[in-house]
Amino acid sequence: MGSVANRNGIHHVTAIAGSTHRNLDFYGRTLGLRLVKKTVNFDDPGTYHFYYGDEVGQPGSILTFFPWDHAAPGRLGIGETQETVFRVPEQSLGYWTHRLIEHGVRHEAPEKRFGETVLPFRDPDGMRLALAAVPGLGDEPAWAGREVPAEHAIRGFRGVSLLLKEEAPTGAILTDVLGFTRTGQEGSVVRFQAEGNPVGGIVDIRVAGGFLPARMGAGSVHHVAFRAADDAAQAGMVARLASHHGIRTTEQKDRNYFRSVYFREPGGVLFEIATDEPxxxxxxxxxxxxxxxxxxxxxxxxxxxxEAVLPEIA
Known part of the structure; x- marks a missing residue:
């Protein structure tokens, strides 16, 4: 899987789920994503770690889950990822609206955000998701799922939105370290974009005072990972975090499919920097x-x- 040197943007989003089987059914069947890796939580190997994405699992398409069958529900609050947004072809929004209704998926009416039509919905654990109708996606390669035809398939992430007390400290990390540019504002939402990367290239910060802090649980996003082309690019970002922002990361951890460092950004969200390699x-x-x-x-x-302690799955 070739990477584009120094391409910035989201690498993956990792969340917490409840039922293992329900998670596989919803993301694999209802949303038509490919299960690109079935492994375990390296730090807690009695738990699965599922990676869903496009055909090859390119950076910017990967949503991962730690499913704990008895996890208590999370509570959305300050210092958390509020919503994860997928890209779909503009002409496919009608298909998806019908599909969500047909499968009994909780959803809201389509709304306009920064000129795009977006369809918000929830997964079975209450995780906030949305589909952004993006023109011109028809020519992009797509994974044909078991039930979702390729012409309507999800094409990776549009981006994420973060619910934070203030914008500036986190915005400084996005622009100075992670390769984003502040491109606009609608009400209390400030948009940051990674130039030249349509897949996973948006972070919206929603400023909200007076909310309770987030409480992790089923339906919560655990962390957001951002792209580094390779070890050298990652090391440069780590150095910049320390010298410009006084933030230290963890040591590099080998996750087999990428190498990662982690840090808590100023708004409280856990960020990761993950290499595109291997x-x-x-x-x-x-x-x-x-x-x-x-x-x-x-x-x-x-x-x-x-294998003896993991839930049995097909």
Missing amino acids: GFAVDEPVSDLGRTLKLPDFLEPRRASI
């Missing part, structure tokens, strides 16, 4: 992505005991 085809061919349980080398000796 990608999801590093341990199985693209044709077989997501079919079998993949474990990192350090967990492979424990495969039998790990």
Whole structure:
């Protein structure tokens, strides 16, 4: 999976789910995303880690979940990702409205945001999602899901919105370190865009005082990961965070499909910087992505005991 040097934007979004089977059914069947990797939480290997995306799992298309069957619901609040927005072809919004109704998915009326029509909805755990109708997507490659035809398929992320007490400190990180530009404002929402990257290229900050702090749980976004082309680009971003903003990251962690550092941005949201390299085809061919349980080398000796405690899935 080739990467574009220094292309900025969102790499992936990681959230918490309740029921394992319900999560697989909703994202794989109802939304038609490809399960590109079936692995475990490296820090808690008794829990699955599912990666959904496009055919090859390109950066900017990946939504990942830690499903805990008995997780208590989260509470949206200050210092959290409020909504994760997917891209769909402009002409497909009618198809998706009908599909959400047909599957009993909680949704709201379409609304205009920064000139685009957006359809907000919720997943079964209450996670806030939306579909942005974007013109000109028909020529982009698309994954044909089990039920969603390729012409209507989701084409990665449009972006995320963050619910924060103030915009400026987080905006400074987005523009100075993560490669975004402040491009507009509508009411209390300030838009930042990664130039030249239509996939996962938007972060909206919604400024809201007086809200309670977020409480993590099922339906909550755990963290948002941003792209670094490679280790050198990531190291440069880490250095800039420290020298310009006084923020230290964790040490680099090898996640098999990317290498990551983590930090808490000034508004309280957990951010990650993840390398585009090596990608999801590093341990199985693209044709077989997501079919079998993949474990990192350090967990492979424990495969039998790990598989014994994981919920059985097809």
